[in-house]
Amino acid sequence: MKSFSNQLFLFFMLITVSIFAVLGIILGQLFPFFLKNYFIKNDIPFNEESLHHINSQYFLALFILIVLAVVLISFGAYRLIRNMIEPLENITNTANELTKGNYRARAYAMGPATIVELRSSVNNLARTLQEIEKTREVEEERLKTLIENMGSALIMIGREGNVSIVNRRFLEGFELSFDEVRGKNFLTLGLPKEVEKFIDHVFLTESPYRKQIEVEVQQEIFYKQVYGAPVVGEHGRWLGVVIVLHDISELIRLEQIRKDFVANVSHELRTPITSIKGFSETLLDGAFKDEKMLLSFLDIIYQESNRLQMLINDLLELSKIEQHGFSVNIAPTSLQDVLIRAVELTSPRLDEKNMEFKVDIARDVTVMGDANRLIQIFTNLITNSITYSPEDKTITLRIKQNEDYGIVEVEDQGMGIEKNEIARIFERFYRVDKARSRNSGGTGLGLAIVKHLVEAHHGKIQVDSEVGKGTCMKVMIPLKKK
Incomplete structure (x- = not known):
């Protein structure tokens, strides 16, 4: 101008x-x-x-x-x-x-009537755009709040396959960060194969689709009710797809518990009850007159009653832990002291199999935890390592830390676990080696209890295992903040 x-x-x-x-x-x-x-x-x-x-x-x-x-x-x-x-x-x-988007700008020109009229028109346009911008910002904030706080995971993918919208629940569910996802193709995010197949199906059919899928994240199985639909803009223009994943793992778990509880408990109780009943009937039929047989049968009845008591105690303990509102007494706790106490409790069992501990502790780590519950966790893990390892082997104990967690590793040289079974070992009564596990004296509930206690500490547990070489259980408990 x-x-x-x-x-x-x-x-x-x-x-x-x-x-x-x-x-x-x-x-x-x-x-x-x-x-x-x-x-x-x-x-x-x-x-x-x-x-x-x-x-x-x-x-x-x-x-x-x-x-x-x-x-x-x-x-x-x-x-x-x-x-x-x-x-x-x-x-x-x-x-x-x-x-440029500065809708607060106003014209102050003076002059002929034509100039004044033009100025008024531009100012009216600016006010209208400013009101539209305010309305858009309010609607955008409402939509963002709704997406971020909805109970289900949500991801919107553009027509080229790049992520355009994703909420916090989705990122947390698949342990991703916003920078890793923003603008990236969904096939490069490392999502479970079942989720990728579902998204591909919605892309190919361009029609709504609903399915229940099973996904594995960090060696843990989750069940998702997934709904996908195409996103259509003005004039029928296809913009991409939106995927909503609702976690129904807890519902599936409760349903499975209802189905399996009676069968599992009756199956676990059958052996000790049958033994106690059978040997009692034999004694009542006259076998009690033979002192040697009497003592043998009474010893078996005593052992089976102990096994029955352990099973009932573990069921009661697991029921207590799973109750709503269960909490642990969090306080600064030394991992080294906890591990020393767990070693003292399991040493007699270790000596029976002529095994030894190898300790790798560079320095002590203080975490926020319940000392008694942590001792229960590590005692259970060490006992499992001893039980499922051959004689004359070594159990290695390590204490480490990262930015957020104190880490304890319990590594054995035992039978190991198949990769497809790792995600299930924390289920109630699940046994990797059914025959050997039942003869070990365990109840099949120990790892389920361990997992619930670790989660009560807001911690994590990971399993690394190789068949024939051994298993490493890694427990992560939040550090004491400075």
Whole structure:
């Protein structure tokens, strides 16, 4: 706009100077003729020299008048042009600010009615855009709050397969960060295969789809009710798909517990009850008269009753831990002290199999935990390692830490666990080696109790295992904050 005003001013001045120059030349040519006629008519003597002198004086005066006129006209033209251009510049600058998203910009141009009307129109447009922007921000904030706080995981994927929207529940469920997901193709996120297949299906069919799937995250199985649908914009334009994953693992788990509880408990109780009943009947039938047989049968009945008592105690303990509102007494706790106590409790069992402990503790780590419950956790894990390891082997105990957790590793040289079974070992009554596990004297509930206690500490438990080489149980408990 400024260059246009400059060009307009130069053009106006050029026209003005040209007009004055033409008028000056014409008058310069006619002035001597009229002057000569004037002298002749009035009988005034003159000569060429005086005529030339008067002519020079005329041109000088004419030049001064032209310069003065050009200056005055220039000043007037400049003021006139600025008064016309400045309002337009102000309105143009306001329009530019609006295009940049600054809807608070306003035009203050003054001038003719047309300029005022244009200014009012631009200001009305700015106010309308500002109101629309405020409404959009409110709606966007509401939508963001709704998406972030909804109970289900949500992800929206554009037509090119790149993630456009994802909520916190989805990121937490698959242990991802926003920077890892934003703008990335969903196939590069490392999602479980079942989830990728579901998304592919919605992409290919471009129609709503619902399915219950089973996914494994960090060696733990989750059940998801997944719903997917295409996102269609204005004029039927296909924008991508939206996927909602509702975690129904707890419902499936409770349903499975209801189904399996009676069968599992009756199965676990059958052996000791059958043994106690059978040997009692034998004794009642007269076997009690043989002292040696009597003592043998009573010893078996005693062992089976102990096994029955252990099973009932573990069931009661697990039921207590799973109750709503169960909590542990959190306090700063030394992992080294906890591990020493667990070793003392399991040493007799270790000596029976001629095994030994290997301890790798660079320094003690203080965590926020319940000392008694932590001793229960590590005693159970060490007992499992001893039970499922051959004689003359080594149980390795390590204490480490990272930025958030104190870490205890219990590593054995036992039978190991198949990868497809690792995710299930924390289920009630689940046994990797059914025959051997039942003869070990365990109830099948120890690892279920361990997992619940670790979660009550807001910790994690991971399992690394290789068949024939051994298993490493890694327990992570939150550190004491400085």
